[in-house]
Amino acid sequence: MVRTVLCLLIGVLFVFFVSRSAYSEDSIPLVERLGLRSGSNSNLCRIPVRSPLGNSSPFYSQSTQCTEPTGEYSLARFNFALKREPFNLQAVRDMPSLVNQGGSSLLQASNNISLFHEALTAGVQMVYRDPFVTSNSATPLTNRMGARIVLKGTAAHMKYQAEYGYAGQETGNTPFATPKDQVGGKLVWELNLPLVTPKIEFSRFTSNVDGDLTRARTIANQQKFSLNWTIPNWPSLALSYGRQQTDIFTRPEGPLADAIASESVMANLSYQHAVGTGNWFSYYKTSKSDFWENGTEEEIGSTMSGTLHLLEPVDLTPKWGFTRRANSGGTLNNDRFFANLGSTFRITPTLTLKPGVEFARDVNRFDALRTDTLSAKLGYSYLASDDSLRVSILGQYILNQNSNTSVNPQTYDVSLLIKKDMHDFLNLAHRQQTLSLKIAHNQQVNALSPQAQPVTSAMLLVSIIP
Numbered sequence: 241m242v243r244t245v246l247c248l249l250i251g252v253l254f255v256f257f258v259s260r261s262a263y264s265e266d267s268i269p270l271v272e273r274l275g276l277r278s279g280s281n282s283n284l285c286r287i288p289v290r291s292p293l294g295n296s297s298p299f300y301s302q303s304t305q306c307t308e309p310t311g312e313y314s315l316a317r318f319n320f321a322l323k324r325e326p327f328n329l330q331a332v333r334d335m336p337s338l339v340n341q342g343g344s345s346l347l348q349a350s351n352n353i354s355l356f357h358e359a360l361t362a363g364v365q366m367v368y369r370d371p372f373v374t375s376n377s378a379t380p381l382t383n384r385m386g387a388r389i390v391l392k393g394t395a396a397h398m399k400y401q402a403e404y405g406y407a408g409q410e411t412g413n414t415p416f417a418t419p420k421d422q423v424g425g426k427l428v429w430e431l432n433l434p435l436v437t438p439k440i441e442f443s444r445f446t447s448n449v450d451g452d453l454t455r456a457r458t459i460a461n462q463q464k465f466s467l468n469w470t471i472p473n474w475p476s477l478a479l480s481y482g483r484q485q486t487d488i489f490t491r492p493e494g495p496l497a498d499a500i501a502s503e504s505v506m507a508n509l510s511y512q513h514a515v516g517t518g519n520w521f522s523y524y525k526t527s528k529s530d531f532w533e534n535g536t537e538e539e540i541g542s543t544m545s546g547t548l549h550l551l552e553p554v555d556l557t558p559k560w561g562f563t564r565r566a567n568s569g570g571t572l573n574n575d576r577f578f579a580n581l582g583s584t585f586r587i588t589p590t591l592t593l594k595p596g597v598e599f600a601r602d603v604n605r606f607d608a609l610r611t612d613t614l615s616a617k618l619g620y621s622y623l624a625s626d627d628s629l630r631v632s633i634l635g636q637y638i639l640n641q642n643s644n645t646s647v648n649p650q651t652y653d654v655s656l657l658i659k660k661d662m663h664d665f666l667n668l669a670h671r672q673q674t675l676s677l678k679i680a681h682n683q684q685v686n687a688l689s690p691q692a693q694p695v696t697s698a699m700l701l702v703s704i705i706p
Contacts, residue, residue: 318364321348324671324705329657329678342703343372348415356393363390367414380450383408388416401428409450423449437468451492459487475511482506502527518546535568557582573605594619610643630659649686652694655679662702672705 327342347370352363367386388405404425405418412420424445431438441464448457466480481504488498504525511518522542528535543561550556560579566572582596595618602611620633638651655678662673676699683694 318349318351322346323348326672326674326705327676327701327703329659329676329699329701344412345370346412346414358394360391360393363392364388365390365416367411367416369411369414371410380408383410383450386411386414386416386418386420388418397432399428399430399432402426406449419445421449422447435469435471437470439466439468440464441466448492453491455491456497457489457492457494459489461485475509478506478508480506497531499530500527501529515550516546516548518544520544533569534571537565537567537572539563539565553586555584557584571606575603575605577601577603590623590625592619592621594621608643612641614639614641628661628664630657632657647686649684652681652683652685654681666704668704670704672703674703676701676703 323346325342325344325346347368349366350364352361354361365388369384371384386405386407388403390401390403392399392401392403394400402425405416406423407414407418407420409421414420418424422445424443426441426443429440441462443462444460446457446459448455462482462484464480464482466478469477483501483503486498486500486502487496488500489495490497502525504523506521506523509520520543523540525539527537527539541561541563543559545559546557548556548558558579558581562578563576565574578598578600580596580598583594585593585595587593595616597617598613598615600613602613603609615636615638617634617636619635620631622629622631624630633654633656635654636651638653639648640650641648658677660675662675666673678699678701679696680698681694681696
């Protein structure tokens with residue numbers, strides 16, 4: 241965080257000194273293009289005229305054609321926004337997990353400044369999260385703060401961007417791309433050619449930004465090169481190569497615990513048609529550690545997915561693929577095969593059904609172990625046209641089979657969620673006034689204990705947010 245503040249101070253000083261002498265092509269001072277000088281009616285409606293005495297400082301003459309300020313060079317201000325996250329009972333399993341499903345408020349501040357038209361634009365983004373429930377242990381204020389500085393622009397057929405960001409451990413999901421509990425930056429450059437777009441990225445991020453002595457610190461340096469082909473009426477193809485060096489320390493100032501170097505090659509082919517879309521993705525990755533004794537680990541995978549619009553209210557989303565992991569030491573040899581078929585039936589504009597089935601097989605060839613998982617899901621959702629009532633029902637059945645044991649657990653899970661807008665009943669001057677009810681039923685059955693007791697829970701939540 242200290243480095244972030246120093247960068248901000250240096251940037252402000254740089255703008256201050258440069259703006260005193262820099263002029264754009266149309267002789268507008270840089271300080272005005274930065275939006276740091278407020279304009280008045282008298283100054284905006286005057287035309288600079290050189291003094292007949294030869295002084296370098298111009299005086300102003302009144303222009304009869306200017307009647308009001310254009311506002312083009314008005315004082316720049318940060319855009320502030322306060323977002324209060326509503327509670328989401330859909331993902332809540334018990335009362336302790338409720339505090340992590342909403343209620344916190346996120347204060348955002350952002351500003352974009354055009355330095356040299358489209359050639360260079362500066363942006364600043366800052367966030368602060370106020371959690372719904374604060375833990376007993378005192379955490380630093382910076383744990384809930386985040387900031388990012390971005391310089392980007394376009395010139396000819398090129399696009400470029402440089403950014404540096406900081407995000408505390410408790411910032412959660414933020415509008416900018418810096419992951420939580422990380423500090424660092426990246427450089428991006430790409431060239432827009434007629435049929436192909438090459439792109440180069442460099443990044444460096446460090447975790448455990450607060451310096452917690454009980455947690456490890458990771459420093460990741462990544463380089464990536466990609467080529468994207470886009471031809472009209474043809475499938476689009478993207479190829480990329482990346483390399484990452486990850487150094488893991490036992491604590492922020494501790495010794496090096498592991499150093500992993502990985503390389504990956506990826507290919508992605510996507511196709512769009514009137515009846516649907518298709519996507520094929522494959523990758524190959526190798527990892528080598530300076531501390532492992534099992535040699536180099538290799539991983540290969542391929543996935544095919546798509547969306548089919550067979551009928552007007554029906555969509556099918558099939559997906560299948562495989563992954564394989566092995567190492568040269570012979571201690572790892574795992575395969576995974578999976579196939580999913582999802583669907584969406586829009587019965588009415590407010591009523592939707594989502595049935596689906598999934599199958600996965602995990603094979604551990606080193607231990608001669610095979611695990612099959614079969615699941616069937618059925619979702620029902622109703623949303624009133626005026627968003628005043630939401631009803632959703634989700635039911636699923638999961639069967640697990642293991643080759644080396646007779647215990648085949650089965651899981652039955654059903655949940656009902658009703659969310660009602662209470663503006664007409666409460667008549668409060670608040671943005672959100674909702675009443676939510678969730679009823680969940682879960683039961684696990686296996687051959688050893690067929691009389692397992694089911695678990696049923698009910699939660700009622702009244703949410704009033706200003």
